[in-house]
Amino acid sequence: MDVLIVGAGSMGTWFGEAIDARVAFADVDGDAAAAAAERVGGAVADLEGEEPYEVVCLAVPMTHVTGAIAEQADRAKHAIVDVSGVMEPALEAMERHAPDKERVSLHPLFAPERAPGSIAVVRDRSGPATDDLLAALEARGNELLETTGPDxxxxxxxxxxxxxxxxxxxxxxxxxxxxxxxxxxxxxxxxxxxxxxxxxxxxxxxxxxxxxxxxxxxxxxxxxxxADPEELEALYREAAANWHGERSADRAESEPDGDESGGDGA
Known part of the structure; x- marks a missing residue:
């Protein structure tokens, strides 16, 4: 499988290392693309080129992902994915510009240097290419968390x-x-x-x-x-109920909390 990774930052480089494929990097910063390619044993691609790839992955900042999808979707032969970190806009752009292709949005819930970890996954239109990519990520020790864009x-x-x-x-x-x-x-x-x-x-x-x-x-x-003292106590009880349930909030009201001497009880 050959994969074009658009965006040669830390997340794009992580993706190139984590999948079992021939990868090429395209980036507005040619030096960054060359460095990523050297690190993972890949190639450098023209950001504005027309060469097709089996899979196109957008690893660009979340504020630019919809524009990048519009520009690069035609280069995907089988699938388009993203690792931008925002899902609803990315998935909507994929459906608009690649309606007949496999479409998956990924969000690694960790910094690349802390891999492996949990990866949020929306399989909007799955198929063999994206199934292979996800299997490779799992084989690297990552946990796939199936979700929806809105969730x-x-x-x-x-x-x-x-x-x-x-x-x-x-x-x-x-x-x-x-x-x-x-x-x-x-x-x-x-x-x-x-x-x-x-x-x-x-x-x-x-x-x-x-x-x-x-x-x-x-x-x-x-x-x-x-807040005055009474209002602050009410806010504290509200916070305790949010995190520990009503029973904990009641206990916080009736039991010493270790804070009366000026400490924080922990």
């Missing part, structure tokens, strides 16, 4: 947009503290802040531009900041 994109509002907004807000708001004053919860948040801020800013910007979720975090923070 995936709805989940990403919390899993990515809201989560990143909360961690980045902490990273911006937090001030340095004297050594020894750390609490366990603070240390965990500090670790998350360091992890998130070691990434690529454009990726996080694309996620916020694509998925809702940050506004809900901002609204919740504003509610906490404006």
């Amino acid at each position: 995936h994109d709805g989940a990403m509002e919390t899993v990515q947009a809201a989560t990143h907004a909360a961690v980045l807000s902490f990273a911006l708001a937090a001030e340095s503290v004297p050594e020894g004053f750390e609490t366990p919860i603070y240390e965990e948040l500090r670790t998350l802040a360091r992890q998130v801020t070691a990434g690529t800013p454009r990726v996080y910007a694309d996620i916020q531009a694509t998925f809702d979720g940050a506004d809900a975090v901002a609204d919740a923070a504003a509610d906490i900041a404006a």
Whole structure:
């Protein structure tokens, strides 16, 4: 099987390494395409060429995936897939521009350097080519999570947009503290802040531009900041019920929580 991978960044390179196929990379950055091809033993393709491939994979930023599908769909002989991270728009563009081809959207739920891991999968129109690709990914130790475009994109509002907004807000708001004053919860948040801020800013910007979720975090923070003690207790109980159920919320009201001395109880 020969596969054209459009996008020679970390995710496109991961895909080229993870499948059992002859791969070629096309990218607006020719040096990046050459580096990816050298790493996986593939070739470099012309981004604006017309040479057909059995499978075309779009590994471009999520804000550009629909345009890339429109430009590259005609080069796919059998199948078109994407690993952009947003599914509904990608699947709609695939159906529009490649209605007779196999169509699958993938979202690896991990950074490439942490592979293997869980991969969200929507088989919009499956067939032998995409079945072979998915089997190769499973053989590499990845777990395929079958889903739908709406379910995936709805989940990403919390899993990515809201989560990143909360961690980045902490990273911006937090001030340095004297050594020894750390609490366990603070240390965990500090670790998350360091992890998130070691990434690529454009990726996080694309996620916020694509998925809702940050506004809900901002609204919740504003509610906490404006709450009086009784209102804050009510917000705490609401949060506890969301994560632990009503029984836990009732217990939080009746039992000491380890926070009365100023600690965070963890």
